[in-house]
Amino acid sequence: MPHHTFxxxxxxxxxxxxxxxxxxxxxxxxxxxxxxxxxIPGTISERGxxxxxxxxxxxxxxxxxxxxxxxxxxxxxxxxxxxxxxSDNDNFQIKNTFATDVKEKHIVFGAEGLLKxxxxxxxxxxxxxxxxxxxxTCATALIGDDIGAVAQEVMDExxxxxxxxxxxxxxxxxxxxxxxxxxxxxxIKQKVGTVEPEITSDYVINxxxxxxxxxxxxxxxxxxxxxxxxxxxxxxxxxSYDDLxxxxxxxxxxxxxxxxxEYICNELRVKYGIPRLDIDGxxxxxxSASLRKVGLFFGIEDRAQAIIDEETARxxxxxxxxxxxxxxxxxxxxxxxxxxWHWANVIHEEMGLEVVxxxxxxxxxxxxxxxxxxxxxxxxxxxxxxELEGLEALEMLKPDxxxxxxxxxxxxxxxxxxxxxxxAYHNGPYKGYxxxxxxxxxxxxxxxxxxxxxxALDISKDAIPTDKGFATQRMTxxxxxxxxxxxxxxxxxxxxxxxxxSKLRTKTYPHxxxxxxxx
Amino acid sequence: xxxxxxxxxxxxxxxxxKHCLWQFHSRTWDREKQNEGVLSKTMxxxxxxxxxxxxxxxxxxxxxxxxxxxxxxxxxxxxxALDKTEIKLLMQGLKERIDYVTITGSLNKELTVKxx
Numbered sequence: 001m002p003h004h005t006f007x008x009x010x011x012x013x014x015x016x017x018x019x020x021x022x023x024x025x026x027x028x029x030x031x032x033x034x035x036x037x038x039x040i041p042g043t044i045s046e047r048g049x050x051x052x053x054x055x056x057x058x059x060x061x062x063x064x065x066x067x068x069x070x071x072x073x074x075x076x077x078x079x080x081x082x083x084x085x086x087s088d089n090d091n092f093q094i095k096n097t098f099a100t101d102v103k104e105k106h107i108v109f110g111a112e113g114l115l116k117x118x119x120x121x122x123x124x125x126x127x128x129x130x131x132x133x134x135x136x137t138c139a140t141a142l143i144g145d146d147i148g149a150v151a152q153e154v155m156d157e158x159x160x161x162x163x164x165x166x167x168x169x170x171x172x173x174x175x176x177x178x179x180x181x182x183x184x185x186x187x188i189k190q191k192v193g194t195v196e197p198e199i200t201s202d203y204v205i206n207x208x209x210x211x212x213x214x215x216x217x218x219x220x221x222x223x224x225x226x227x228x229x230x231x232x233x234x235x236x237x238x239x240s241y242d243d244l245x246x247x248x249x250x251x252x253x254x255x256x257x258x259x260x261x262e263y264i265c266n267e268l269r270v271k272y273g274i275p276r277l278d279i280d281g282x283x284x285x286x287x288s289a290s291l292r293k294v295g296l297f298f299g300i301e302d303r304a305q306a307i308i309d310e311e312t313a314r315x316x317x318x319x320x321x322x323x324x325x326x327x328x329x330x331x332x333x334x335x336x337x338x339x340x341w342h343w344a345n346v347i348h349e350e351m352g353l354e355v356v357x358x359x360x361x362x363x364x365x366x367x368x369x370x371x372x373x374x375x376x377x378x379x380x381x382x383x384x385x386x387e388l389e390g391l392e393a394l395e396m397l398k399p400d401x402x403x404x405x406x407x408x409x410x411x412x413x414x415x416x417x418x419x420x421x422x423x424a425y426h427n428g429p430y431k432g433y434x435x436x437x438x439x440x441x442x443x444x445x446x447x448x449x450x451x452x453x454x455x456a457l458d459i460s461k462d463a464i465p466t467d468k469g470f471a472t473q474r475m476t477x478x479x480x481x482x483x484x485x486x487x488x489x490x491x492x493x494x495x496x497x498x499x500x501x502s503k504l505r506t507k508t509y510p511h512x513x514x515x516x517x518x519x
Numbered sequence: 520x521x522x523x524x525x526x527x528x529x530x531x532x533x534x535x536x537k538h539c540l541w542q543f544h545s546r547t548w549d550r551e552k553q554n555e556g557v558l559s560k561t562m563x564x565x566x567x568x569x570x571x572x573x574x575x576x577x578x579x580x581x582x583x584x585x586x587x588x589x590x591x592x593x594x595x596x597x598x599x600a601l602d603k604t605e606i607k608l609l610m611q612g613l614k615e616r617i618d619y620v621t622i623t624g625s626l627n628k629e630l631t632v633k634x635x
Contacts, residue, residue, distance in 0.1 A: 028536075028624075028625060030626075032627065036629070181635075251575070262635070266549075273575060277582065277583075294582075296585055297579065297582050364627075364629055369627055373536035373543075
């Protein structure tokens, strides 16, 4: 096994099992790190907790819901300043956050009364919202508050409301991934099958494991609707609570992030016989294959092909403009979640970037299997890295850019590695054909930002040069390109708008209607 | 001959590992079904044999198989020169290799966990 030992972790021999470098001739039967285990004493994990995985990752992207944390107010930290799972109902779910504000006296005497009071208060404060999700936290799970009983009591008194209870306190798993699992299973047990939807198409899907980061979901749903497909629910980005109660009526579950949401797909497959189709929404080729597969399933592949042809013709010259300028740049792909494997191969094939390292903070070995399979020889794969290991890897690999979350991203910036937010994005959406160009544009802007010319100077000892001018992005990026590429009239920079999502919300889809036989 | 076969299986395997997702479901029993479902249907498509699409699950295997067969034909021109017997032998070798990499030789300890 080609394990890698970080110098900073030599005193923690167990950490050796959590990093590998894929060597020549090695495959998944010889190069796979440990994963999804408790943090090893002596190191410090940078993961979220199971409560975070349930609420902030999976639950809260549901848009028409009061999401209330039963616990101290600090547990609601991740709100609209840190999350970008937007919605088309004015972002109710990220603008407003709710906690029962549990204090010491409630821990001693119980907090169920406080919870009931808060539920009613929240519904009264937002009378147009009739749906609620309650998340337990460490504090209220430890004192044994019966949240389900309180929720039922309120529903008996207020029959117009519906409440979902998620018991996923912080200690329920070694990382936020445990919370993903819990909320998936809880939703199918408590809510799926409790609403009968109106079916308006012959082709009905649930779009699962998609969280609408800066509009990703809306881009993909636009494609599906254009194909005449009814998207019954989206789990859970921009998703509606009642739509998600009707998941049992779909013909197909289209799964994007398998790690966070395969559980509900698998349960729907066992209980209702709905098959699961895993897709990639990022990159021209993977996305085209995905649309084609969904089209083939329903016998409407010509509609998928029409979208593929039109979108590719429109956006490929812009993607290729960036590819020419990103060729060979080294990237640390440290997104933490499913983008590890969604991006590992396609950013190499379609943007020319070399993935020299990848990591997952909370993933399972299955995530690493996909990532390592898609990376080339020499890539360093790290499970659950800490900050020191991250810094050591940057020093060793000297990447041109790091794609990661904002905490490790800010650390990378301090050692002069350009950072792009792979979690919440800089200027997303990144899904869809246009989105993939936006992503390439953001990578280009990060790598070639003129600020790096200044940041490389140590003003405590280096003199600021005054004899040469300032190099623009184009001067730097085009320095080694051929004249043919530099002056190409075919290739061009991104020509889309600042906001590529809002216009989709008012779009009409005429052929969705009247598809059902006899309608 | 054996070396050539091995080399060709490696090319087909590399495509699957880099571009597909169906082979990495999270449990052994699921991977067995996926590998069998998708690869047997891919073989049938490549051999111009009828493919069963009777159940929703079969249709799912089939759509992955259609796209895989298309990509194989597009990328590996040597496929066109093979007869049906050779294709079946090749696909059998590929199935054994994918089963080994994703199931029997896998280091993923979660594969045998009973619950999802």
